[in-house]
Amino acid sequence: MIVEYNFWRLCQARAIQTGWLSFFMGKRLLLIIDVQNYFFEQNSNAYIKGSNLLIRKINRTIKFFEKNNEPIIFVKFVPSKRKNNFNKWWKHLPQGKDCELYKSLYLPKKFQIFKKDSYSIFRKRSFRKLLKTFEIEEIYFAGVMTELCVESNIRESFEFGYENYLFEDLVGSRNIKYHKYSIEIIKRGFAKIINSKDFIYGKL
Secondary structure (H helix, E strand, O other): OHHHHHHHHHHHHHHHHHOHHHHOOOOEEEEEEOOEHHHHOOOOOOOOOOHHHHHHHHHHHHHHHHHOOOOEEEEEEOOOOOOOHHHHHOOOOOOHHHHOEOOOOOOOOOOEEEEEOOOOHHHOHHHHHHHHHOOOOEEEEEEEOHHHHHHHHHHHHHHOOOEEEEEEEEEEOOOHHHHHHHHHHHHHHOOEEEOHHHHHOOOO
């Protein structure tokens, strides 16, 4: 009970400092996954083609959530220095400036940033606690890459009982085939697939 109470006080203090207190009773959250230099800079080994159009659509959606005073969280992939499966599986991993949020990404006045060293941020207890503290019920997903970090986060979010929505036009991958397969899998059992423009203009 002491740990829970202290964490709640920490979240409350953090909310006051960042202006998040107005979001305390919010029900839905925008989660932006891995929109960082590693995937969006053209000279990067992991550059995603067409990401310039993707970033514009993501920015439009961020501004919509900001206008409605709804919480926005950015997630960055920062590999751990300790040996793990990522080091074994991938030849190249982001380092240094690769891990920074992409320069063209719109940052609202009120937001939170979480770092992860695995596919899913839901493995971080502090993140899960924050969602409970602010009574989040619905999570809206955007970012990259569709079949890896995005799908992993949606799957875990589903297991934790959240109602998931995937912006089909706000996710991307280096491999279009895997991207399409992943969306079909997500649609089958983990999230509702929606379009950001329809969402913003109330056409859903």
